[in-house]
Amino acid sequence: MTRDTELTLNQVTEVIRALPRRRSGTAPDVTYLADGLLWCALCGARLTVEPAEGWYADPHGAAYACAECGRTRARVTTVHQELRELVRRRLADPAVIVRWRSARLAALTAELAQLRAVLVWGRDERHCARLGRALHLGAGPFGRAAVEAGLGHLDTVATRLVELVTEYAALTSGPERGRTRHIGELRAARLAFSDLYFPLLQLGHQLRGTLREQRRRTVRALGGRREYAAYQAELHAARLPLWDLLAHPDWYAPQPAKLPAHDEALARDWSRDPTREPGRRRKLLLTALGEDRLTLGPATADGPRLHLVPAPADRAPAGNPEAP
């Protein structure tokens, strides 16, 4: 990597701070699965969730409603039942799955490139020390402690990369390609690292306190400075092979990825418990929708109230920003 393309400390800390959000999935903290994803068929406004009235608000009584024109309103139970049917139908459509797969691969490719670049940056110990200090302002780690703090954050980047590489390999699994590395090799390297990493992490968590106190007590628990340094060296010797493997671009997974249509959540009744597993169901809904929008129309005798509106070619990217 040349000087020009090298990441800055700010870019790296931004990536690391965004990791927990990415790892917890794409859904924000919602109670009702379609919150923010439905539009009024009459006026075009985004629907909001209207909680049930009363002292003890029964979630079954909540509704998706238009606060703009006030003419569109439907109970969450009715809407969720229709949503599940729509999601099942769409996810059984090969064209939807092809589109989902290529969007997912593009997102994975982008994130893989970004996180791999972070690990390249982290090969430099001075970078690790700067990272450790930047992410623990106030704790003031210096010397080896700062390097170790930085490495600890890069380990979370590596953990995320293992997930991404594994998913990518499963999504592109197929016998026709002559790929060189079997995903089992990555799992073994990950295991060798975490066998050393987790005891140390647990020790640090048990011995609460500031970063500096934790480190001092961990040194004592391991029997002294020399023993501590030896443990860290052993850990690093397991870390680097894992990082090397994570840089490898072409992986083979014998097991293909599970298709969204096979998610057990689709076997359940979405109207019975409208607040159950909203994140997982929302993700399925977003997969089924792609860039398309869903509108809720007025109540009819027995026809569906939800309608798909295809995304215009020049749509603003603000449509379904969490699209998985």
Ligand SMILES: [Zn+2]
């Ligand atoms: Zn409206």
